[in-house]
Amino acid sequence: MNSTSVILFSFFNIFFSSIIFDRLADNGGAYQEATTSHLSNYAEDGFRTLAFAYRVLELAEYEQWNSIFMQAKTTVGPEREELLEHATEMIEKELILLGVAAVEDKLQKGVSLSLSERVHACLGLKVESLIYGTDASFLTYGIRALEIALKSDVRDQFLQLAVNCASVICCRVSPKQKALAVMASDFSLPQFRFLERLLIVHGHWCYKRISKMVLYFVYKNIAFGLTLFYYEIFTNFSGDSLYDDWYMVMFNVLLTSLPVISLGVFEQDVSSDVCLQFPSLYRQGQRNIIFSWSRIVGWILNGTVAASVVFLANIYIFSPDAFRQEGNVADITHYGVIMYTCIIWTVNCQIALIITHFTWIQHLFIWGSILLWYIFAIAFGALPPDYSQRGFNIITESIGSAPKYWIATFLVIVVALLPYFTHIAFQRLLYPMDDHIIQEMKHCKKDVKENQMWLREQRNSQRSTQVGFTARVDARIRSFKEGLSLKRISIYKSVTNTPFYKSWTSSPLFS
Known part of the structure; x- marks a missing residue:
């Protein structure tokens, strides 16, 4: 090598050995076999590898390449990346392999826990599916495969394949590709350990909140609109x-807007700790239990019943008799205010029955919305008749002083909410869901008094569940077997504690 030569060293943080081996000169692979063996050993130990290679350049050749590289580096526009890649390809060839080094690539904190069985349980996956890629809903590819798929004539087929997959795992992608993925994603995680809490806790909460919020929104608008x-x-x-x-x-x-917002933001059927203890709760969303067609139809019927009760009950109560001692009978103005009051009370009390996790904000929004109606009705009625029209002093001077108005409001609310209350009571009693059982266990503090029961339910929640007739049959069989086992133990203890049995077993025949 003379004084006009330049040595170019190249470093490759490699995942596939072909990245560096494809760029070697004909005489540059003297250590290729040994390097391949070292790469395999390092990969088995989980190390991050760094390959070394060099190339001797003439000074004129280097200066020519450097001018091309600097021009590409200073280019502004979409072609900049392509020009830089072309300049890199020009110089990183005909290399002489030196060897490979390795450093320990420690996992982020909590990665092993995030890949634990409870994450697999909530997704309904087997560990082997993630390790060997045997699950058909997953697509795994690396940076080399991605470059080929995006630049060749199979781009459309690759896109269709990725869209049809439930999950896509990208290995060793470039920082630019990572940035594009983050911009197009719904969620991005700075650390892998956050995946567990995102799925098991926030995934479960989000599904419950959105489902309840949409169903309640349908209910309250049907209840209000049908009265008209x-x-x-x-x-x-x-x-x-x-x-x-x-x-x-x-x-x-x-x-009625603020209570719905509080339901969609603050609702928690179970706490975050319980979600992590019982990851199978996440599968309620996968099976679409809360937002099924039967639930949608049920809430439509609930809204229809509420509207029917509010309208028919008030028509029956306030006509044709007078509702005040002065002999006043109800007209369209009175009916409107009375039914509107019942609707406001009913839909806000209904959302109070839906919510399982109350905060002071939810109490403020629910009961504050009801109070706001009376404040608005009084303030609106205090305006001159030209503005308030038929609502002039409707609360203060007309229906507000009639006991019949307040009694009817209470009775109508109770009757309108009775179908839902009856349904949820029977469901929790006869066909409880997983979260219902866990809520009762936490409420009754059985996790403290009966620790074995709590552990048993926790283990059962991590098993694959069955739905419908088969599940009920299996539950009855298990209950029958447990009862039979307890009876056997009881009979055995009663027999062994008798004097006859003790004297018989202590005889010389058993010695």
Whole structure:
């Protein structure tokens, strides 16, 4: 090597050995066999490898390449990356292999726990599926395969394959590709250990919150809207509106919006610690238990029943008799305010029955929304008749002083909520879901008093579950076997404790 030569050293943080071996000169692979053996040994030990190679360049050749490289480096535009890659390919060839080094590549904190069996249980996967890639819903590829798939004529097929997969695992991708993936993702994790809590805790909570929120939103709008429809039928489609225009505007804007938001933000059927103890709760979302068609139809019927009770009960109670001592009878204005009051109370009390985790914010939103209705009705009625029109002093001087109004409101609310309350009571008693059982165990503190029961339920929650008739049959069989075993133990103890048995076993025949 003369004074006009330049030595170029190349370092490759490699995952596939072909990355460096493909760039060696014809006489540059003297240590290739030994390097391959070292790479295999390091990979088995989990080390991160760094390969070394060099190339001798003439100074003129280096300066020519450097000018191309600097021009590509200073280029502004979408072609910059392509020019830099081309410049790199020009110089990183005809290399002489020196060897490979390895350093310990420690896992991030909590990675092994995030790949534990409880994460596999919540996803319904086997460990072998993740290790060997035997699950058909997974797609695993590396940076070399990605480059080929994106630049060749199979790009469309590769895209279709990735879209059809439930999960895609990218290995050794470039920082730019990682950035693109993060920008197109719903969630991005700075550390792998956050995956466990994201799935088991927030995944379960998010599914429950969104499902309950959407179903309740359907319920409350059906309950409110059907009263208008019923009134039109009752008046032979006269065209009169049961509620004042301001009442209809306030319903979704202020009087029922905040409780729905609190349900979608703060609801927790179980605590985060319990979610981590019972990862199978996550599978409720995979099986779509809470947002099934039967649930949707059930909430539609619940809203229909609530609207029917509110309308028919108030029509029956307030007509044709007078509701005040002065002999006043109810007209469209009175019916509108009375039914509107019942609807506000019913839908807000309904969401109170749905919520399983109360905070002071939820109490404020629910009961504050009901109080806000009375404040608005009084303030709106205090305006001059030109503005308040038929709502003028409707609460303070008309229906507010009538005991019948308050009694009817209470009775209508109870009857309207009774079907849902009865349904949920029977469901928890006869066909409880996993979260119902865990809630009762935590509420009754059976995890403290009966630790064995708590551990047994925790183990059962991590098993593959069955749904429907088969599950009920298996449960009855297990219950029968447990009862039979207890009876056998009881009979054995009663027999062995008798004087006859003790004297018989102590005789010389048993010595």
